[in-house]
Amino acid sequence: MDTPMDTLTPSHFDVVVIGAGPAGMAAAVAVSHSGASVALIDDNPSAGGQIWRGKTGKDHRLAAGTWFERLNNSVVKVIRGARLFHIEGHLDGGALAAETSQGILSVSYGKVILATGARERFLPFPGWTLPNVFGAGGLQALMKTGLPVAGKRIVIAGTGPLLFAVASYARKCGAKVVAICEQTSPKKMARFAAATTLVPGKISEAFRLLWDLRAVPHWKNCWPVAAIGKDRIERVRLAHNGRSREIECDYLACGFHLVPNLELATFAGCDIENGFVRVDEFQRTSAENVYCAGEPTGIGGLEMALVEGQIAGYSAARNETAARKLLGQRARYARFARELDAAFGLRSELKSLADPGTLLCRCEDVPFGFVRQFDSWRAAKLHTRCGMGPCQGRVCGSAAEFLFGWKVDSVRPPVFPVPCASLAAISSGSASTPSGSKGGAR
C-alpha cells in the first residue's frame, strides 16, 4: 500500500484558477486575454464542470461551445485529473499541491481564483442509502459518463431547476421518467418562471424543457418520504399535497438544490458571510491574493458564473477596465439569483423526514436520532463521528446545516483525504519540495 509519490517539477503562474467549470473557464480565458500566465486546475477528467460535463468545443449548447473554443484558443495551461489537497498563502502569492496520476503537482502563483462550484444538498429520509438512489445531479453526471438508463423507470425529486434538466436528459437517454417531484409550491414556481426574463436565453431554455417534459407528471408540493426495497430501491413513497402515494421505480434521483463548495476558500482564509464567500465588486475575497467566482459567492447559475469568472480573471490580471465593463451585467444576474433562492428555499416539513434510525452520516453510518441529541456540529462530531469519514461532512454537514441550523465550518487540512506520501511531499511547507519523497500508509 505504500506508494512512493513522485514530485513533478514545480511550476509558477501569475494566476492559478481552481475549478474548470464555467466560472473557472471564463476566468482563465480573461486572464490569458490580459496577457498574464495562467493555469486552470480541476479534479475531473475533463474541463466543463458539472454543467458542461462531457461537452467539447464542437457541439451542444451555444454557451458551452463558445467557451470551450475560447479556452482552446487561449494560452491556458489546463491541468485535469488533479486532486488539490493543499493550499497556502505567501506574502506575494501562494502555493498549492495536488495529486495527479503522475505524482504530486506543486504550483506557485501570484493570485489564485477559486471557482470550486457547488455540490448538491442531500437530505436524509428512510431508505436514502439504498443502492440505486442517487443525487439528481448525481444521476445526470453518471448518465453523462455512460450509465445506460434506457427503459429504466426513474423518479426525480427534490427542488430546483436542475430536476427538469436531469429529467430531460434522462428521457433523451431513453429512460421513462415516472414523475418529477418538486417540494416548492405552485405559487413560488410561477414567480420563478417570471424571473427567467432577467437572464437572456433562460425563457427559451425553460420552454424547451417544458416541451421535452410535457408527457411527464410534474408534481409540486411533493417530496420523497421513503425509499423502499430489499437490496435496492423498488419503489418510493411520496408526500403530495398532503397525501401519501407510492410509485415503483428502478432509480430515484434526489437533490435539494445546491450548496457551495467552501472548503478551499475556508482553508485559504476567506471570510464566509451567510454561507457564501464574501467578495468585493472585483471578486476579491478577504484573503490576500485570493479571488472567488461562481457558485461559492452565491448560487446564481451559469450566466452569473460566466460573468463573475471574467470579472475575477480580468481583476487578477490587473485589467480593471475590462472587469468594470461587466459589473452591470452581474448586477442584473444577481436579481435572478435572489429569485432562485426565494423560489427553491426548503420547506420545514423536510426537516422531519428522517426516522431516529435513518442514517445521517453515510460514511460512518451515524443515525439521525443520535446526532439530534447534540447542540452543535462540533459536539456531534466529537460524540458520534458524524462527518468524520472520507467525505469529511460534505454530505451530512450540509444536511445538518438545514436540519439543525448548525454552523458547519470545521475545515481541516488536507482538503481531501490523501496518502501520507502526498503530505510528505509538502511537509517542508514549500511547493518546491524536491522529488523522491516517501510516505507511510494511508
Added chain:
Amino acid sequence: MSESVTVRVNGKPVVVPVGATAAVAILISGAVSRTSVTGEPRTPFCGMGTCFECRSEINGTPYLRSCQILCEPGMEIQTNGYANGYIDAQPF
C-alpha cells in the same frame, strides 16, 4: 454505442461506452461499490467526487473515487462490496 471499452470489475469483464467512468462500470456490472461500516450495500451516489460512496481499488490503488476516473482498456476495478465478499476496512 459506437465505441466501447472492456474493463474488469471484481474479475468479471464489463463492456462500457468510451468516456465511461469506473463508477459506471461498477453500476453496469451489478456490483455494489462498497459495504458500509454497519454492513449496508452502497452504490455510487453523488457522481461528482464528493460523497466517496464509489471508492474502489483501481489498477491496484485503493480508495480512489471511481466516478472521477475514466475507464481504460483492461482496467482492473476491485470493489469492497458484497460481490467481493469482504467488508470495507476503515481507510482513514
